[in-house]
Amino acid sequence: MKKCPECGNPSYDGAPVCGNCGYQFPKPKVVAPKKEDIFQQKPKSEKKTDDNSILTKKNKLVIGIILILTLIVICGIVFMGSNHNGNGSHSNPIIQSTSDLAEYKDGDFSFKYPNDWKKVNGSDAEHSSAVFFQNPENVTIEYYNITTNANSLKDITQQRITHAQEGGDYVELVETVTIDGRNSSNMLLENADGDYTRYVSMFSDGKLYVFKITGASENSLTSEDIESAISSSDIA
Structure with missing residues (x-):
């Protein structure tokens, strides 16, 4: 009312x-009804967290980290390996295998020679203790040592020259070389029978160490394997 x-x-x-x-x-x-603002954001409803999904995410994260670390380690190994190979010559030196060499040792003297040298039977009337080798080029390498009353290597070399000339051999070369840090004698003879003989002599404390090399040509007496064996000579 x-x-x-x-x-x-x-x-x-x-x-x-x-x-x-x-x-x-x-x-x-007339009061217009209140309209809902279409731009008004509705409050977000809170989603319930699934424990299983959390664990799955954590597992994926852990696996991803492990894969990344593994990749880093592998890359590091590859890099270090290549770096080592590239700089190997600036660090530790490379030791050459001596499996293709044999060593002859007689008291205080030794030398190394190729395994393809054959130890052969030979005779030297003046040096009964001599040993004989033959290389693939059929060059004979004789080694012996003697005790001598000579005062110097020069005297020994002169005696050998005189002996060679008396036997009809031609002296082609006489020179002084250094072996094992010592002055040594290198002499090349053309024998009366057409072959060649080379004497390489080392002298120390009244003892003479000699390589006597015999072959059909001059070049065969100075091959790389022979030079290497002579150069490896060592007097302890």
Whole structure:
């Protein structure tokens, strides 16, 4: 119910005019319903965390880290290996295998010779303890040592020259060379029978160490394997 503001007569709420005095009631204001803002963001609902999904993510992370570390280690090994090979000559030196060499040792004297040298039977009337080798080119390498009363290697060389000339041999070369840090004698003879003989002599403390090399040509007496064996001579 509502009352007329003019006469106070009661009227029902929807009456347009007062039944007593005819007063026109004002039209009621229409209030528009409140519209929902379509731009208003709804609060996000909290998702429940699945323990299994957390464990799966952790496992994937751990596996990924392991793979990365493994890759780093492999790359490091490859790099260090290549670096070592590339700089091997600036660090530790490379030791050559001596499996293709044999060593002859007689008291305080020794030398190394190729394994393809054959130890052969030979004879030297003046030096019964001599040993004989033969290389693939059929050159005979004789080694012996003797005790001598000579005062120097020069005296020994001169005696050998005299002996060779008396036997009809031609002296082609006489020179001083260094072997094992010592002055040594190198002599080349053309024998009366057409062959060649080379004497390489070392002298120390009254003892003479001799290589006597015999072959069909000069070049065969100075081959690389023979020079290497002579150069390896060592007097302890």
